[in-house]
Amino acid sequence: MTDATPRPPSAPGPRPPAGRDAPARQGQDSDEAPLFGPGSQFQQFFDDPRWALTMIRATVLEAAHPQIGAALIDNSVFVAHPWRRLWNTFRSLQRMFGADEQAREREAARLNRMHARLSGTDARDRPYDAMDPGVRAWVVATLFESTVTMCRLSGQPLEQTAMERLYAEYRGFLAALGDEEGRLPPTLHEFWQYYDRVVEEELENTEALRIILYKLFDHLPAPPLLDGLPTVWAAGRALAGPVIGTITVASLPEAFRRRAGLPEIPGAQTLTQGAYLAVGLARFLPEGWRRADGLAELLALTPDSDDPRARTVAAVRDGVRRAGALIRLITPVPAQPGPPAPAGPPRGAEEFFDAVLDQTGDGYLDWPDLAAMARELAGRLDLDEPQETRLYDACAAWWRELQSALDTDGDGRVSRQEYAAAVPALAGPALIRVAEVLFDATDTDGDQRIDADEYRALFRTAFRREMPDGGAAYSRGAFVQDFLSFMAGRRRSRAYDSLLADS
Structure with a gap:
């Protein structure tokens, strides 16, 4: 596969958010329900348990688009860190469809900066660009159409007015990103023509689609909270994985299934409808038990x-x-060794390479892996453009240093073997700079120490009464030392594992 040429990150300016004017452009009257926040059609589905199946289906349809599939393979952490990607996607949708207009504009700017950094060529030397307006429109289209399909498969199809309202909200979502609304047809009738055309003419059986359907669920790691129950998780995954894959394939458009050669399993349609109906019964549980944000936080x-x-x-x-x-x-079953303790001896070189450095899960260390680290760190801290660019620049300098020191065969990336042969070279001056930039970004009040709230923002964990250095706050020196020790593979750290190693 031809990777995108690594380059120092640029600082693209965000497209002007259009969310403020979107309702007026879509004919919303003051007495109508809002496009975003409480009272919107989207909010009615956000805590619906069926939406988990909807998101999987929409992701598969996105991955079937050649440009999106290539971008996922080259840049996404969905293989190595699927739970992290799920959490980040959930939080992004929550901000974009929430009532806080400033939060929506800030999130739209962040998404635009992130997508502007994702471009390259696929295995057939075809260019891809995450900022392509047609590609972005297709992502929104899959979310809308999958929500409609969710209701239809559950035996509760949306009424025409509700469907039109939901479509207006998704067009407003696209407009909030700064894209032209015309990239999605203005009427629902025209949308279905557009959707059928893309399905029949543009979608492919991409590598990313095959990974999601046939590999991801079979090897899905346990979420951080359940990491200590490998046997229980493996047993549940072995049962649920094939079922999820089967119902996802069966729910895809027939024209695409036929052209992509996806298997047609007897009884799959009945199983799919039964699964949507069964999952939908969870809607009748107490509200506190089915809140999507509470469940997502628990898994994280x-x-x-x-x-x-x-x-x-x-x-x-x-x-x-x-x-x-x-x-x-x-019983005569021999005891199985348990998982390694979260703290203890350092990881082996190859284990550290797989768990921390190879963020995209392709078996190599290259710029997309370090860019994925920068995206995660910037997202945790909700950095604005100048701070985010400083972090990307520091990570880009670190990548150039690593490439110079470790890429012995000159192929533009670092293999496990190359890394294991020169582990000490990992912690050089550029990595120290990354640690310092990260400390500055975390230290939001500039008092040269990280307090409990700042610590929690970075590591997404509850404050455990004592900072890692034993004091009331995390000093710059202690932070940099711990970061270097972890990134050089010399020391395990539960906090940094949760940041960069956990799935």
Whole structure:
């Protein structure tokens, strides 16, 4: 595969947000429901458990677009860190469709900066560009159409007025990104013609699509909170993975399934409708049990968090372990070694390479991996454009230093073997600069120390009463030292694992 030529990150200016004017352009009267926030059609679906299936289906349709599929393969962390990508996507949609207009404009600017950095060529030397207006329109189209399909497969099809309202909201979403609304047809009738044309003429059986359908669910790692239950997770995944893949394929447009050669499994359509109906029953649970943001936060919690929910799950996990130990005592099944402790001896070179450095999961270290680190760090801290650019510039300098020191065969990337042969070269002056820039970005009040709130913002974890250096705050020296020790593979760290290594 031909990768995008690594280049120092630019600082593209965001397109002017159009969310403020979108309602007027779409004919919204003052007494109509708003396009965003409470009362919108989208908000009615946000906590709907069926939307999990909808997001998977929409992602598959996105990945089938040649440009999006190539961008995912070259730049995305969806293979190595699927839960992180899910969390970030969830948070982004929450901001874009929320009632806070300033938060929406800030998120739109962040998405535009991120997408402006994603361009290159695919395995067939075809260019891709995440800022292509047609590509961005297709992403929004898949979300809308998959939501409509969700309702239809659940036996509760949307009424025409509700469907038109939802379509207006998604067109408003596209306008909030600064794109021309005309990239999506103005009427719902014209949208279905547009959708059918793209499905029949542009979608392909891409590598990214095949990974999502046939590899991702079979090898999906446990979310951070359930990382201590590998056997239970593996058993559940073995049952759920093939089912999710089957119902996703069966829900795709028939014309695309036929052209892409996707398998037609007997009974798949019935299974799909049954799955949507069954998952939809969760809508009748108490509201606090099915809130999407609460579930997403729970899955993202680290096992050692002070959050009461994490302690509850940890207690359940300990009970499962004790039950497993009892079963092993009375059965001839040999005991299996448990997962390594979160703190202890350093990782081996190849383990550290796979867990931390190879963010895209393609088996190599190159610029997209470090760019993915920069995206995650910038997103955690909600950096504005100048700070974000400083971080990207520091990571780009680090990549040039690594490439010069470790790329012995000159292929423009670093393999596991090249990394393992020269591990000490990882922690050079450029990495120190990354640590310093990250500290400055985290230290939002500029007092040269990281307090509890700043620590929580970066590591997305509850404050554990004592900072890592034992004081009331994290000093610059201690922060830089810990960051270098972790990134050089010399020391494990639960906090930094949650930042860069967890799935």
